[in-house]
Ligand SMILES: [Fe+2]
């Protein structure tokens with residue numbers, strides 16, 4: 059009888075492709091780079107979705123930069139620190155997404171034309187510090203919803219892209235939480251003034 063490592067009495071699951079088949083499949087279509095025959099997602103759709111996420115990240119970075127430079131007043135210091143940190147992280151997200159698009163054989167869309175339309179989140183300048191923080195929070199919540207939807211869509215068909223989007227999603231949730239904290243502090247400080 060066949061012994062299975064650490065699986066006790068469980069039956070062997072037929073999930074492993076034999077090594078010869080794996081090697082053969084890797085040699086076929088080698089021009090496809092990281093995309094192998096085991097890739098079951100609709101690649102064009104995934105690239106399209108990633109390009110909307112890329113636009114979202116670029117718009118968010120631009121909005122945070124604007125807010126960083128424009129935030130003013132006695133309550134602005136903590137907000138400025140968050141704005142510039144978020145701007146940097148949105149830029150990193152954009153780079154990771156662009157890299158994954160290339161791995162999938164697509165082209166990252168960095169065109170300024172139509173950027174705001176491709177993005178799910180909006181570019182809102184905001185007049186007061188409070189406006190800025192609120193708009194950033196709205197944008198983060200939009201990103202969170204659209205990335206969560208992407209993660210569900212990708213499922214097991216493209217686990218690498220899914221993991222990337224899960225990591226980014228976790229960061230956006232942190233951003234939203236930072237902004238919520240800022241809003242609370244700002245209201246408390248203004249109220250106590
Ligand atoms: Fe981001």
Ligand SMILES: [Fe+2]
Nearest residue numbers: 198229230233
């Ligand atoms: Fe964010």
